[in-house]
Amino acid sequence: MVYWDLSFAAAAGSVIKRRMMLGALKPAPATTAAARLCRRSLSSLPPWATLDPAALGVDSTPYAVSNIVDGKWGGSSSTLTIPNPLNKDAPAVCTIPDTQGGELGPFVDSLRSVPKSGMHNPLKNNERYLQYGAISRKV
Numbered sequence: 001m002v003y004w005d006l007s008f009a010a011a012a013g014s015v016i017k018r019r020m021m022l023g024a025l026k027p028a029p030a031t032t033a034a035a036r037l038c039r040r041s042l043s044s045l046p047p048w049a050t051l052d053p054a055a056l057g058v059d060s061t062p063y064a065v066s067n068i069v070d071g072k073w074g075g076s077s078s079t080l081t082i083p084n085p086l087n088k089d090a091p092a093v094c095t096i097p098d099t100q101g102g103e104l105g106p107f108v109d110s111l112r113s114v115p116k117s118g119m120h121n122p123l124k125n126n127e128r129y130l131q132y133g134a135i136s137r138k139v
Contacts, residue, residue: 056093057084063094069106070113076103 062081066073076097084090099107115121122129 053086056086057090060091062092065094065096067097067099070110074106076100 064075064079066075068074076099078098078100079095080098081092082094082096084093115124117124120128120132
C-alpha cells in the first residue's frame with residue numbers, strides 16, 4: 001500500500017503526521033447521479049441542436065443563413081462565404097448575408113416599432129410576467 005504523509009504544525013506547535021491512503025483519492029465511479037443526469041440530458045437533445053463536425057463541408061452546396069426582420073426571413077444583395085475550419089480544401093460550410101448600410105432600413109423600422117419599455121415589461125404586461133413565473137416554478 002502506498003501512503004502519503006501530510007505534516008503540518010498544530011496550534012500548540014507540535015507536528016502532527018497524518019497518513020492518507022492514495023487509494024481513497026480515486027475518482028467516483030461512472031454510475032453517480034451526475035453521470036446519469038449527463039447521459040439523460042444528452043440523449044434528450046433535439047436533432048436540430050446537434051452538429052457532426054465531420055459532416056461540415058461535405059455537400060458542394062453550402063448552407064445559406066438568412067436575416068430575419070419582422071418575423072420574415074430575407075436575404076441580402078451580397079453574401080459572405082464561411083470556409084470549412086477543419087479542412088481548407090473542403091467545400092464551404094455556409095454563406096451568410098453581408099448586409100450593407102443601404103439595406104438597414106427594414107431593421108431600423110423594426111427597432112422603432114418596439115416600445116421603449118420593451119416587449120416583455122412585467123409592469124405593463126402582468127399576464128406575461130405571471131406566465132413566466134409559472135414556467136419557472138415548474139423547472
